[in-house]
Amino acid sequence: LDYSPSEIVVCPGPKDVVFKICVTMLNPKSRRNRLVTFAPTYESFENLPILLTGKPPIVLETDAHFLPDPNQLADLLNQDDTVALIVLNSPNNPTGAVYPDSLLRELAEIIGKHEQICILSDEVYRTIIYDGIDHVSIASFLPAQTLIVGGMSKEVSGTGLRLGFVAGPEAVMGAIANVEGNTSSCVNLPTQKGYAHFLRKDTDLRLRYQIRDALYSRRETLTNRFSKLVTDAVWERPAGAFYFFPDMSFYCGHRTPKGKPINTDEALALYLIESANVVTVPGSKFQRPGHLRFSYAVGLETINLGIERMAEALDQLSA
Amino acid sequence: LDYSPSEIVVCPGPKDVVFKICVTMLNPKSRRNRLVTFAPTYESFENLPILLTGKPPIVLETDAHFLPDPNQLADLLNQDDTVALIVLNSPNNPTGAVYPDSLLRELAEIIGKHEQICILSDEVYRTIIYDGIDHVSIASFLPAQTLIVGGMSKEVSGTGLRLGFVAGPEAVMGAIANVEGNTSSCVNLPTQKGYAHFLRKDTDLRLRYQIRDALYSRRETLTNRFSKLVTDAVWERPAGAFYFFPDMSFYCGHRTPKGKPINTDEALALYLIESANVVTVPGSKFQRPGHLRFSYAVGLETINLGIERMAEALDQLSA
Structure with a gap:
């Protein structure tokens, strides 16, 4: 994939990029x-979408591996002529799922039949994929309708530096650049210069793959320890990003040692903060109640200690 | 004026703050x-406003000193019930005008009669006022309806670091904070830390007034040289900010040495870039054609050289 400067817009952070795309596309x-x-x-x-149009998003379900169903999308697009933007996110936050080539190709074929629709392909974790799988963008199959969203901070562990970009067809990029020019104007100068310096050095992604490799051993530690100590959770091994998203429904419906009922993922997350000092994000924040999102962008010792403490806290729950 | 953290939102740059206010207020x-x-x-x-609502702003004129007419505003607000937000900008970009206390008090009284309307008071140049005048915010007269917009880069010559803030009533700030949380998230970390360090050192504004004093001598040099060398412009001495906004209408309607007609401020600005290497912004960009905006946030030598070259270039125009 190759983009010219007029096909790229840079904004302060990928989330900000998403906002500018939505302002541009969701009239x-x-x-x-x-x-x-x-x-x-x-x-x-x-x-x-609610902020900008008053209408909530159309949320489609995914399968047990957190993958979209192309037929369901095809049906929706054939019946509904109000869709402007389809969000794809692989490697995925919060699940760590990576969409296979064949799935992306199928999705591209379906969306390609509706030329007025754009894809917002959130690829901020594109350099963090494990097990020898290569990242593929849906833009390889449908460049004219794909807006690739990327960012620097996840790739280089530069949390807090806030630089994101979008690459796509020139006409849409021109509109987004107009929005950006009237809003944030630009990314702060030190961040621009710092990343430019980095990109000139890491042309072969070597430094970024070192970060991926460090995250790989954290994923291994996390899933090994988790499978031994937290036996009643149901989960998929994440193929990318640095999140782990087990189904913890078993533990909801239990009671804390003090007798407080834990009925929701939110209550469970709060209990784990209070009793084990482990911070998670409840799945209901991602429209998937009963799950918890763990981030393993922390050191191995912290991962080990966190899981031990969490397992102890979960063991103390009673039915 | 005193604001608690829940009455302040920080965004990447004052322009971005303005955007977030507009997203929040212009439904x-x-x-x-x-x-x-x-x-x-x-x-x-x-x-x-056009981007967010499809409707252009209501633009009111100002007098010869670039000051608003309170009666005109009162008439508008009594007749028109569609106004959500009134922008005031003192010290002013592009004119350098500073609104007197008495005018701000009058405006506050008028707007205070319409409780649903907020004021977006753009005060990014608040520390750059000359001739012993103190900055006054309209928030001193109407805190419940005023959103003060400020920024760091103009105050400390930190161009490119992108940090702005808004201070105002808690309910509105909560809504803006929600927007910010779903968009830029935060200002990049080095900028936050750098400015925090600066603010802890410059509690008495001494460093910021040093910058103002340096700009003062540039204003003096600019206006002295300009009055001697560019005799057919009509202008006000700017009382604040670092802009100078002369009426250059006299020069529009002339021809370049090569016979090219100069009919607009845009053509004049282009001619000055090409023939004198002096960059200005045409007044029509600010809805005031015939004027040019000069920035004097440059060294004294550059100011002297620029005006000399510009004067030469203007002398070569023929009727």
């Missing part, structure tokens, strides 16, 4: 102004 | 969703 006065996203989905994809 | 589906601004006005205040 409150157009009939075609709805956003489609697949559950579990990132919170912004729920909030931004 | 495309509300009847009351129009923005009022005074000409000459900054470009974003024209573009953002």
